[in-house]
Amino acid sequence: MKILIIGGTVFLGRHLVDAARRRGHQLTLFNRGRHNPELHPDIPKLRGDRTSDLTALQGRTWDVVIDTCAFTPADANASARALAGSVRRYIFVSSIAVYRDWPASPVRESSPAFREGDGPDSDYGALKAGCERVFEKLLPGRVLHVRAGLLLGPYENIGRLPYWLHRVSGYPEIIAPGNPERRLQLLDARDLADWIISSAEQGRTGIINVAGRPRSVSMRAFLEFCKTVTGSSSRLVWTSDELLLQHGVEPWSELPLWMPQDQGPSVFDVNIDRALETGLRFCPWTETVRATWSWLLDGGTPGDAHRQHMEAPTLTRAKELGLLAVTPS
Known part of the structure; x- marks a missing residue:
């Protein structure tokens, strides 16, 4: 497959590159070139800024884009519009923070997410939920929303x-x-990366929680x-x-x-049955x-x-x- 990764040089993005290369996919990275620009010298890199300059994406096509770093609905709007005619599917790395009742209550994919106006404009979960709504509006039925849990592992940037x-x-x-x-409930970023690349290969869409093994x-x-x-x-x-x-x-x-x-009380109580059913595996x-x-x-x-x-x-x-x-x- 031809895969575009928005990011690709920090934490999860680095593991996505590694996972995709192990499986023989053709990669392109789009980023600003500010973080670890020396990485992946043999992979094509498109320079730009998702908030202000997406011109480097014009005139190219990919099977799927993996977006690790859309934090605001404006980010989502810009990239979705720029890539709507250039990719078949869009994989958005979202967050379990989109759930309105988390971490007070256990959550699964059917749990209510933040809606427009539910939370302050600066709330991380509300912003990620806003991104999901934008992607689904502009790319209906073509998006996999990966609601990721707590990530740890090499290259961790937090x-x-x-x-x-x-x-x-x-x-x-x-x-x-x-x-x-x-x-x-801890998830190795390498396990998430492997699952995302597998999901790209399988053409998955919809909403899936991906967190660590419970308890x-x-x-x-x-x-x-x-x-x-x-x-x-x-x-x-x-x-x-x-x-x-x-x-x-x-x-x-x-x-x-x-x-x-x-x-x-339920910060570590995220249901991941759907991710397990679709092949999520864990290293110790x-x-x-x-x-x-x-x-x-x-x-x-x-x-x-x-x-x-x-x-x-x-x-x-x-x-x-x-x-x-x-x-x-």
């Missing part, structure tokens, strides 16, 4: 797993947030394995939701993967941790963390030391 690996390897004791037995690992086991992989003897100081909130710690953004139980979560640590040791860095609509982990060591001082041993 810094969630790198945060924990750096933290346990760098300090003698650290804050471990919330209930240590809370079960997580696959506890927070305690996850952090203990981060210690094992890094060779760390760091002490994990488990700190309650109540104490963290009392001291002004921002859930999710300051401490990755932490969401207080009463604020997000331990392999995700190992591979990410190897990437970091080789000089990898989540250097593109401060992207629009994304927040890097921000808990300072000074704030953490203050919390350690008041957390019961």
Whole structure:
């Protein structure tokens, strides 16, 4: 197949390139050339800006486009109009954040998504839902909306797993947030990439949730394995939701993967039956941790963390030391 990837040089995009090449597809990348421009010297690259200059896409055709980075309805409108006559199908990497009742309630594909006017204009989930509506309006029946869950793995550009690996390897004791037995739902970006390329080959359309295996690992086991992989003897100081909130710690953004139980009881409760039925497979979560640590040791860095609509982990060591001082041993 001829595949156009919008992006292709950051996190999921890099894994999509790798997956498509392993399966022998013909690739073209469209991006601004700002992130890792030295990658993939043998793949044709079209330079432009999805927000202002899509002229490089004119006069070309592809079987499918994979869009990893439409964050606003305006983004979606511009690319859908530019490519409507040039591609057969459009794969949009959306988010489980489009669900209006998540993370308060479990979600599946039939759960209500944000509608126009439901959320503030700056809300990530509402914006992604707006993108979905635009794509479906302009490319009816031709779009696969991939509602992705929490992604981890090598090349991660937000810094969630790198945060924990750096933290346990760098300090003698650290804050471990919330209930240590809370079960997580983690997806390796490489598994998502493989599934997306397979879906492109199969011509899938519609809406599919793609998240990790439900209840696959506890927070305690996850952090203990981060210690094992890094060779760390760091002490994990488990700190309650109540104490963290009392001291002004921002859930999710300051401490990755932490969401207080009463604020997000179903943050890790995304139904993925449809993805499993269509071939989603998982590598062991331990392999995700190992591979990410190897990437970091080789000089990898989540250097593109401060992207629009994304927040890097921000808990300072000074704030953490203050919390350690008041957390019961």
